[in-house]
Amino acid sequence: TASRAAVRLPRPASPAQPVPAGARLAVPGISPFTTPNRDFYRVDTALVVPKVDANRWRLRLHGTGVREELTLTLRDLMARRTVERDITLACVSNEVGGPYVGNARWLGVPLADLLREAGVRPPSEGGSADQLVARSVDGMTIGTPVEDVMDGRDALLAFGMNGEPLPFEHGFPVRMVVPGLYGYVSACKWIESIELTTFDAYDAYWVPRGWAAEAPVKTQSRIDTPRPFGRPAAGTVMVAGVAWAQHRGVRRVEVRVDDGPWQEARLAAEDTRDTWRQWTYPWEAAPGRHTLTVRATDGTGATQPERRTATMPDGAQGWHSVVVTVEGGE
Known part of the structure; x- marks a missing residue:
C-alpha cells in the first residue's frame, strides 16, 4: 500500500x-x-x-x-x-x-x-x-x-x-x-x-472453459429507473437509463410501454463513441401493471435484437424490460 x-x-x-x-x-x-x-x-x-x-x-x-x-x-x-x-x-x-x-x-x-x-x-x-x-x-x-x-x-x-x-x-x-x-x-x-x-x-x-476467443462488446441498453416491481404514482414518470456500444456509439434509444409502439427516448449528449450514453423518456403512466422495454441502435444503424441469449460464449443480448405497478388515479 x-x-x-x-x-x-x-x-x-x-x-x-x-x-x-x-x-x-x-x-x-x-x-x-x-x-x-x-x-x-x-x-x-x-x-x-x-x-x-x-x-x-x-x-x-x-x-x-x-x-x-x-x-x-x-x-x-x-x-x-x-x-x-x-x-x-x-x-x-x-x-x-x-x-x-x-x-x-x-x-x-x-x-x-x-x-x-x-x-x-x-x-x-x-x-x-x-x-x-x-x-x-x-x-x-x-x-x-x-x-x-x-x-x-x-x-x-x-x-x-x-x-x-x-x-x-x-x-x-x-x-x-x-x-x-x-x-x-x-x-x-x-x-x-x-x-x-x-x-x-x-x-x-x-x-x-467455453468462452469465445474474440468478443466485441454487444449493443446494450438498460432501464435504471423505475426499478423492477416499483410502484410509481400515476402521472408523468421519468423512465431513464444508460445504453452502450463501445467503439460504435449509440445513435438511438427507444422505449415501449406494454405492447404499444416504440417511442424515441431523449439521448444525453455523446461524450465519445467509447462511452455509454444516458437517456430519458417521460411516460404518462396510467394506473395498473405495466411492462417497460428498452432497445438501442448503435452508430452503424444496427438495432438490438429482441431474443435474449445467454452470456456464454460471447456476451448476452436482448431487450431489457421491467414490470411496474402504477398507483393512484381516479
Missing part, C-alpha cells in the same frame, strides 16, 4: 476532452455518467487481491514478431506520452439489464505505441502475430486481437482511474483497457507480461 500512496500521476500529454454539459442528466435513480471507483464493478478470479509493489513491478513485452523485447518499470511507463480518455468497460458475464458495466476516466500510455516501438505489425500490415496474450501477476491470461489494439482506438496500458492511481482491486499498478472489447478478452489487471503469438498457437484462460 505504501508504494501506491507514493505514486504521483503524470499530467496527460493528451487530456480527455471535457464531458459535454448535456452528457450528465439530472434524473433521480439514473447511473451517473462517471462511475466512482468505489462503485465500479469488479469481476475476476483473484481470491485475494494482489498488492503489487510498484517499485519492483516490471512489464515484459516479447514474442512472435517482436524485433526488440522491452522491459519497463512503472516510472518508464509514466515518462512516456500519456493519454487520458473516458472509456466504458463491460463484462461478458453481464446479463441483460445487469450491473457489470461502468464508465471511468483512464490515464495511461497507448499500447500501440509500445508495440510499434518493439517492431510489432498488425496482421493487416503483414505482422506474424494475431493475438496478444497479457499475463497477470496471479497467472491469469487474457488474449486480445493484435489488429484491434493497433487499429487506432484508444487501447491503453492504464495506471490512473478517475484521477487517482489504479485501486488495487482494479489492477494496480497497471492494467489494460481496450474500448469495444469485453473485459475477458482485453482488460488484464495486475499485468506483468505481454506476449505476441497467434490464436492457433495459444488459448487464453477463458477459451478452454
